[in-house]
Amino acid sequence: MKKAQPENDPRALLQARDDFVTQWGTIGTAWGINRTMAQVHALLITSAHLLSTDEIMEDLKISRGNAHKNLRDLVSWGLIRSVVRKGERKEYFEAEKDVWKMFCIILRERRRRELRPAQTALHECAARTKGLKGAEAAAFNKQIKALSDFLELADSVITKISRSEQSTMVPWALRFLK
Amino acid sequence: MKKAQPENDPRALLQARDDFVTQWGTIGTAWGINRTMAQVHALLITSAHLLSTDEIMEDLKISRGNAHKNLRDLVSWGLIRSVVRKGERKEYFEAEKDVWKMFCIILRERRRRELRPAQTALHECAARTKGLKGAEAAAFNKQIKALSDFLELADSVITKISRSEQSTMVPWALRFLK
DNA sequence: GCGAAGTTTCAGTAATTCCTGAAACTACAA
DNA sequence: TTGTAGTTTCAGGAATTACTGAAACTTCGC
Known part of the structure; x- marks a missing residue:
């Protein structure tokens, strides 16, 4: 060989x-x-x-x-x-060649361009059904609220991560999840 | 009013x-x-x-x-x-109406359908330039390696999260990041 | 002001992705 | 076996998205 x-x-x-x-x-x-x-x-x-x-x-x-x-x-x-x-x-x-920075930029931008509008849309939807009576309406509202809360959590996690560019703290936390 | x-x-x-x-x-x-x-x-x-x-x-x-x-x-x-x-x-x-489960399903599937193939592609690319001489080749290789390592980290984090459906541990960790 | 070197815009076209509707197919009950 | 209620497939058309190439525009040196 x-x-x-x-x-x-x-x-x-x-x-x-x-x-x-x-x-x-x-x-x-x-x-x-x-x-x-x-x-x-x-x-x-x-x-x-x-x-x-x-x-x-x-x-x-x-x-x-x-x-x-x-x-x-x-x-x-x-x-x-x-x-x-x-x-x-x-x-x-x-x-920008640093992979972690690249990733943070992409996170930030997608959050701004996609997550934010989605949150707004859901909030409106929730507001419009808040006052409705009946089991169906309540269930609908609960589901929208769950989605909305989830997006909010995602938003804050993403914000935290994407601001961490320099810090070693978040990469560390991620490695902890590994 | x-x-x-x-x-x-x-x-x-x-x-x-x-x-x-x-x-x-x-x-x-x-x-x-x-x-x-x-x-x-x-x-x-x-x-x-x-x-x-x-x-x-x-x-x-x-x-x-x-x-x-x-x-x-x-x-x-x-x-x-x-x-x-x-x-x-x-x-x-x-x-499936549980928002966290929905999220985990989507993570798992996107990992399988998109992350995996990307990893394979990068590995191949890295392998093909491993032996090349010269500063340019070295820089290229380093960059590919950085991307590849990043995807690997992402992969393992996603795997961990997406397996956590029931557990409260990962949601907790995420909240910690909040 | 004029020409050179470059950037930006955009109408028209190409490529891609998505959707329709009808025909073929499957499974079952009478 | 035939009719019925349903599912699946797919060729062709519609809608969307991306790309081209050329003309208009900007900037600067002379």
């Missing part, structure tokens, strides 16, 4: 990176994130240097409009930031 | 329930779950009695095919179960 030698072929790395980008795209899709956005993100978190819009278009074979939109979306999530080099007009991008 | 009296109008309850169904559909959509599936689920968790396919079609104004598919999907998630009453041929459905 021949022992594999460490390779130095740059194509192997490019290939692996391409695979990763594809996979990350698929993973993103499963979590309700659009494929291109996930792929641009994947590209940036595994890039050793800043990337321009044109490089990203080139790498992923996508249009300028598409690249532009998804870069903006990633910036608005806070997952990447744009950098302008001195004396240059072109915009470059870099990703 | 006139104080609102407790109402007894059954239309008010129907209306509120309808709103809830709509809202739950929207919430589901944000989480990558199809609208109809979320609505059928909403209908069932707020129903005082078993519902048949026909009643669901009627309530949501959807086709038989659509109702059928989404009921099957919900059953395969374990969020609802089908019940056949003695002496009747028709199938009826009821939902």
Whole structure:
């Protein structure tokens, strides 16, 4: 049996990176994130240097409009930031690479964009049936209340976790749950 | 200012329930779950009695095919179960209504359907670049490893939580994080 | 002000996902 | 075996979401 030698072929790395980008795209899709956005993100978190819009278009074979939109979306999530080099007009991008920070950003944003509106909706629903008489109404109200309370708990846990970026306390607590 | 009296109008309850169904559909959509599936689920968790396919079609104004598919999907998630009453041929459905159990079921299933495949993909990716030389390759590998480790931690935390259905220990821990 | 280099917008199109309705199928009772 | 009450499947259409490419816009140096 021949022992594999460490390779130095740059194509192997490019290939692996391409695979990763594809996979990350698929993973993103499963979590309700659009494929291109996930792929641009994947590209940036595994890039050793800043990337321009044109490089990203080139790498992923996508249009300028598409690249532009998804870069903006990633910036608005806070997952990447744009950098302008001195004396240059072109915009470059870099990703937050720390996995725990990434996770916290995503938690915070999904909480803001999805959990909050859901809470509001449930509260309204609860308020509107609060005064209704009858067993059916009571049961309905109880169920809505249970959901509402649950979301509230989730909200506060998520808030706590997502604020912990630097602290070692929450990662520790999670490890405790392991 | 006139104080609102407790109402007894059954239309008010129907209306509120309808709103809830709509809202739950929207919430589901944000989480990558199809609208109809979320609505059928909403209908069932707020129903005082078993519902048949026909009643669901009627309530949501959807086709038989659509109702059928989404009921099957919900059953395969374990969020609802089908019940056949003695002496009747028709199938009826009821939902798991306990919010914590619902949450655990969803965690378990998403772990199985989404987290697991992601882990596999990352492992492969890591393996394929393990032997590569050079600073770029090393950095890439490190990043993939970080993601992979993170998913592993997430996996074990989720496993622990989702197995806790009955126990009060994990809810307690979560409250501790509050 | 003008041209160059870059960013942003958006109408039209492509791709994907979801839904319908009808036909095929299954199980059972008479 | 035939009729009835129900479930399942699936081809085609509708709705939604994503992408392209080109034109409009912005910024800056000369």
